[in-house]
Amino acid sequence: MDLSEVDDRADWRQVGGLYQQMSSLLSNSTGPDELPDIMAGALALRLGRVFAAYASREEKFGEDLLTIMSDVDGLTGDAPSRFRRLYADERFKALTPYQQENSKRRRPKPFEAAIETCRRIRDLNSLRRVTAAARVSTAGILGGSTTYGRFYNVKGAPSIEYPASDIDLMLIVPDVKEIPALCEALMNISALDTDSVHLFSDRAKVYESLRADTPGTDVLFSQKIPIWKNVADDFLEGTGIWPQYDVSIHIATIDLFSRMILEDVSRIEDDVRVEIFDYKAELPISRYAARGFNGIDSWRESESSPVDRGHVWRVQVFDTKEERFKPGLHQGLVMPQFEIRWDDEPLSLRVPIANFKWKILERLRDERARRPWEVQHLSLCHPRFSIFAPHVKREVDSFSIES
Structure with missing residues (x-):
């Protein structure tokens, strides 16, 4: 999907910019010990604001988010393969809140949380x-x-x-x-x-x-x-x-x-x-x-x-x-x-x-x-x-x- 089409539907700049920052931290050669909660929280807030432009078009929101995040991470290939990669984003596995063994509750990766929110609202x-x-x-x-x-x-x-x-x-x-x-x-x-x-x-x-x-x-x-x-x-x-x-x-x-x-x-x-x-x-x-x-x-x-x-x-x-x-x-x-x-x-x-x-x-x-x-x-x-x-x-x- 063309990025210009996505941009015509909603203003994704804040989401794209913050995700770029998170992705850079995660992809750093040393990797972060923890990703500050403030970043995942700020991304959730900004996703919610963009989501308001997609009333009754929840799946289109998910498709556009896939385009934005794929562009930031330089992902290629068909949509299902990019979807799987972002949904299971392996870069988060080393971070405590995102581990399945976390005794409190596993926090979903950002793309997973967004997609599952879309599905439930839909x-x-x-x-x-x-x-x-x-x-x-x-x-x-x-x-x-x-x-x-x-x-x-x-x-x-x-x-x-x-x-x-x-x-x-x-x-x-x-x-x-x-x-x-x-x-x-x-x-x-x-x-x-x-x-x-x-x-x-x-x-x-x-x-x-x-x-x-x-x-x-x-x-x-x-x-x-x-x-x-x-x-x-x-x-x-x-x-x-x-x-x-x-x-x-x-x-x-x-x-x-x-x-x-x-x-x-x-x-x-x-x-x-x-x-x-x-x-x-x-x-x-x-x-x-x-x-x-x-x-x-x-x-x-x-x-x-x-x-x-x-x-x-x-x-x-x-x-x-x-x-x-x-x-x-x-x-x-x-x-x-x-x-x-x-x-x-x-x-x-x-x-x-x-x-x-x-x-x-x-x-x-x-x-x-x-x-x-x-x-x-x-x-x-x-x-x-x-x-x-x-x-x-x-x-x-x-x-x-x-x-």
Whole structure:
């Protein structure tokens, strides 16, 4: 592809210039002991800015990035061979964050992170289009690494033994009556694993019974659905790269979601614990960490009971034991980016999500006043804050300082 065509679509100068610097460091005869995180983080930030010019053209973004990076590195040959080389870039193998044996989490190479981000945003948009075509009213809240690690920490699967980053999606529906139509809509996404979608549909009927048997009880409906498991992703054609990852869907009615984002309280008080139930397909964990603004974990025990086609898990929305706010796992899907991908009528989440954010920031202000000697940040209360993209961490924490 001609570089002038790429330049006509978007301004790639900052991406190309920074990648040139990174590539020169990596190709130096002595090689760096470590590549400064600031470089990978700055590249992720700049990729995100260019990506804005490719709305609904995610694959074209990936193709243009291949052209840019191939030019910088002087790569020749067909597109699949250049794709493979950049995706697996051997120059990163000596660097600790990029090693598979890294006990924390392997950081993907820059081209890998960009391609896998593109694929997930593309697939998320496909899901959105299918539900809209089926006239299913939904709102989509995106969580996980596709928000806080976009173009930085979204990893693929070099082989089936190493799972790829999944999509964490919270779907809000006006009422449980929308769920059967949602199940039908998912059947129209050929990339989703058919058996898992059928299980999803069967479990939706069980979910309806669970709610009927326990009126007034707040119950989420969750399941992981593999995508690209038995269907080839043409975007990766000829590359030999394993395409599969999971779409983790968490469905909540608007009433339940409103409770989760604290619409029913004016402020976050001390000594409060709010719990809900989650109907999950897989066996839930029995112990998990709840983390405060100081970044220190407190361990919480949880209970689950087997039911037809899954388990009902009792889990906290949040608690304020020991005068510290600790968001639960599902609030962690909304934080720290509070990213609403879409919201259809009659669902409108922009104001409620903003209200939720301000309540958390006011609570952070209160806790800083009580313990002025501590370092407390919004990012620190998220269980994955250590793998946030640097610019995301700066943005989240600068906003909370200015609040």
